[in-house]
Amino acid sequence: MRFISATSSDGVIERLFTLPFTFGEIPGVLWTPEDAAGARPLILMGHGGGQHKKAPGIVARARQFVAEGGFAVVAIDAPNHGDRPKTEQFARIAADLRSAVATGEDLAARLATMHTFLTDQAVAEWRAVLTAIGELDVVGAGPAGYWGMSMGCGLGVPLVAAEPRIRAAVLGLLGVHGLAATAAQITVPVRFLLQWDDERVPRDQGLALFDALASADKTLHANPGKHGETPATETGSASRFFARHLD
Template sequence: MHAPHFTTDASSNGIRERDFTVGGVPGILWSPASGADRAPLVLMGHGGGHHKKHPAMAGRAQRLVTGGGFHVAVLDAPGHGDRPRSAEDEREIAALRGAQAAGEPEGPIVVRYNARLAQAAVPEWRAALDALQGLPEIGADGPVGYVGIGLGTAIGVPLVAVEPRITAAVYVCTWPDVLIEAAQRITVPIEFDLQWDDERIPREASLALFDAFASKEKTLHANAGMHLELPRFEADSAVRFFVRHLGGAVAPAA
């Protein structure tokens, strides 16, 4: 097992931020600055074309740390952030940009590309979880949750399906085409966010993915708006969700 190799360590506004690598994969760990007691760990997967420190990740991490007292870890997905793109990455991205420019369906390209990235990323996440649970402030027996946005959901559904240490998950909708079978193997509590007027992902497809989860407790949050208009208050809902299922205490939003 690789231990996390920390390369930076800084604290501000009650949050400790540490860059790390595990087996050459770069990540970031946000934690309560006090660091005195053990706290649950929440893993987060970023959206396609984004990276571990994207504002969507940093903002959610801040709420999870200050609002629930959690540790929060994000890895750069293959070909994203500080990781080099392969020739295949470049071909897929060029095909996606071409389809968008021509007004052609982008779903088939994104589904294919995300499935390939997920195949590589799932074992990376499991290795990172091994390493992070070796830290005394997290521990091998501590509860673990997962948040996925877009590509992070495409990675997170197959990850949660095979990783018994993750006991609750929040997903923001993505193309579901190849995720149904994995979703049918997930029984942990789920909170699922979709945009009712999403211009990119058909509503019926997102509803089919939600229906596929075998969880006895699953909650659908359907908000009016387009693909990139997920309301900010859903981040606060995720904090309350993880407090219920992982432990911790909800602090008021700043």
């Protein structure tokens, strides 16, 4: 892991890094408390489709998790996003998805196609990043959690199912299409967010994904509003959820 820069503000240190890996360098960012010393829980944050590791919502949420819970937080650019190179196949899939959004078509199958295309690489990269960060003195190999909405959920479900070091997850804003069998492998505590008036994810599909999760400890948070209108209060609620399960 090679650190590129480090900046500090309001008690939080932000470090940009790259990690060499099979598919090329993984660009990422790590947030820790300014006075961090010794091991602490780590939260992996998966961004939404078309976004990147430093999307405004990711940064704000990460800084709140660090400030309120003393967590370390890491985000990386998903394959074909942010500072990553884009492949022709991804460009075709993304164009088809944008076309469906513009015409108001059902997005479930197209979202599943996008997420399936990215999943194997994304899961392998997240596991490599988790290992590398666990070797840092300011984080250590402590318990990990995962937070991801929309595409972050589509890539997060298979990651949480595959990675035993992840002990709790906050997921949501996605339907069950293509994920039922994988969701049934998840047994860690889950908080699931659903927007009641989501224009991209039909309510019944989101409820079906929640139902498919095999976790005995799972809660559904449904809020009024569209896809991108999750209340800011859910960040504080997620921070307390992680604090309970990553002690």
